[in-house]
Amino acid sequence: xxxxxxxxxxxxxxxxxxxxxxxxxxxxxxxxxxxxxxxxxxxxxxxxxxxxxxxxxxxxxxxxxxxxxxxxxxxxxxxxxxxxxxxxxxxxxxxxxxxxxxxxxxxxxxxxxxxxxxxxxxxxxxxxxxxxxxxxxxxxxxxxxxxxxxxxxxxxxxxxxxxxxxxxxxxxxxxxxxxxxxxxxxxxxxxxxxxxxxxxxxxxxxxxxxxxxxxxxxxxxxxxxxxxxxxxxxxxxxxxxxxxxxxxxxxxxxxxxxxxxxxxxxxxxxxxxxxxxxxxxxxxxxxxxxxxxxxxxxxxxxxxxxxxxxxxxxxxxxxxxxxxxxxxxxxxxxxxxxxxxxxxxxxxxxxxxxxxxxxxxxxxxxxxxxxxxxxxxxxxxxxxxxxxxxxxxxxxxxxxxxxxxxxxxxxxxxxxxxxxxxxxx
RNA sequence: GGAGAGAUGGCCGAGUAGGUCGAAGGCGCUCGCCUGCUAAGCGAGUAUACUGGGAAACCGGUAUCGAGGGUUCGAAUCCCUCUCUCUCCGCCA
Numbered sequence: 001x002x003x004x005x006x007x008x009x010x011x012x013x014x015x016x017x018x019x020x021x022x023x024x025x026x027x028x029x030x031x032x033x034x035x036x037x038x039x040x041x042x043x044x045x046x047x048x049x050x051x052x053x054x055x056x057x058x059x060x061x062x063x064x065x066x067x068x069x070x071x072x073x074x075x076x077x078x079x080x081x082x083x084x085x086x087x088x089x090x091x092x093x094x095x096x097x098x099x100x101x102x103x104x105x106x107x108x109x110x111x112x113x114x115x116x117x118x119x120x121x122x123x124x125x126x127x128x129x130x131x132x133x134x135x136x137x138x139x140x141x142x143x144x145x146x147x148x149x150x151x152x153x154x155x156x157x158x159x160x161x162x163x164x165x166x167x168x169x170x171x172x173x174x175x176x177x178x179x180x181x182x183x184x185x186x187x188x189x190x191x192x193x194x195x196x197x198x199x200x201x202x203x204x205x206x207x208x209x210x211x212x213x214x215x216x217x218x219x220x221x222x223x224x225x226x227x228x229x230x231x232x233x234x235x236x237x238x239x240x241x242x243x244x245x246x247x248x249x250x251x252x253x254x255x256x257x258x259x260x261x262x263x264x265x266x267x268x269x270x271x272x273x274x275x276x277x278x279x280x281x282x283x284x285x286x287x288x289x290x291x292x293x294x295x296x297x298x299x300x301x302x303x304x305x306x307x308x309x310x311x312x313x314x315x316x317x318x319x320x321x322x323x324x325x326x327x328x329x330x331x332x333x334x335x336x337x338x339x340x341x342x343x344x345x346x347x348x349x350x351x352x353x354x355x356x357x358x359x360x361x362x363x364x365x366x367x368x369x370x371x372x373x374x375x376x377x378x379x380x381x382x383x384x385x386x387x388x389x390x391x392x393x394x395x396x397x398x399x400x401x402x403x404x405x406x407x408x409x410x411x412x413x414x415x416x417x418x419x420x421x422x423x424x425x
Numbered sequence: 426g427g428a429g430a431g432a433u434g435g436c437c438g439a440g441u442a443g444g445u446c447g448a449a450g451g452c453g454c455u456c457g458c459c460u461g462c463u464a465a466g467c468g469a470g471u472a473u474a475c476u477g478g479g480a481a482a483c484c485g486g487u488a489u490c491g492a493g494g495g496u497u498c499g500a501a502u503c504c505c506u507c508u509c510u511c512u513c514c515g516c517c518a
Contacts, residue, residue: 054499059498
């Protein structure tokens, strides 16, 4: 959510910056609404001040029968207040629901552009492996080894669900543990295991609602949603809190499954693990001082990249342009891992700075000094990493001509020492 | 699922025959005094949001005692709805 006063005072600038992300938001209606609201508020509060004063005076008089005139007068005043309050409630609701649909302002540092073709690659790491055979896509590798069963996932549930078996299941679990261990012991994140369902308020705070309900799974019977990312429950840990400046920065990491309806992506990435309704992810979330959020984003990004470096998987980092940045973010870097089976880079992590956008929706503030006024924190998050896609990258990058897959060295302790996944394992 | 109890400021905790209650008291915290050090002691201060004025310091108004409605000139206190927490029973990993 944007600062209503900032919009009020920088109407034109806000419109321009929203336009740069391709969001045509009309602010003139909002301006009128806001002005009307403040007029009514003034009137209502003046009347309330009068009522409070007179009521206090009445309370001092023993014999209320002497006060019938003023009581009657205040009855009229109260009726007027009621009407004004009613109207204000409506206006407040209109203002709020409008603000909830306005995306964040992109950072001035983000490259200008209209779509992903304008994103800028800023670095690459690792050598693309030179294989002396035609690399297979991971779904063929996984099926041949018997460790991924797409048919069975479809039978049990439906399209975009997959059953992992044997070494495949263990590899996924090894990756989760490896990532969590790395972030907690080397990068100083606190491990969180949150609920996998959240309420409407939490979804609104991080920005999934009200606009993107179609992307979510909603439960029947209770107003809960399956989380599309751990960002939602973990960011909401500090909803409606005033943190002490001494606690900042706060860094959490969490493994959760993620559930996405993938509405509107019919026919896209239908084969394999790339686009599932349920996938595992280890997430990184930070709460930081506004002055630190740029540098903290660099750190978070580096923490996510470290996973790929240790796994020895080649990747590149992309700076998302204004037109491609998500609704709540002001700056985003994607990490894309190399997939030889598909001969392309695929997103495996998205690391974003949200500025105070989520903090304002969620009312997450901090007090820098004991006596200083509370201000909004900045929130950041990024995948560290998407586990299913990491498994995909391992299968495709570490495949051998005979169809077996070499387990990256750092994962072997998590795999009971297993060095190679072959059909007999 | 059945029965009951509860929700007050950073924390603990008063306050229900409606008014002087943004709210006693204690703890904590901040500043000052005192003290050889520590502890104790003394004094002052210690919520947030919106809104009006002001360059600002700041001053004024309104709201907030789980949330939302209602009754009333006036609600932490009365009424209704909802949410959450706890206890007992049932069921259950």
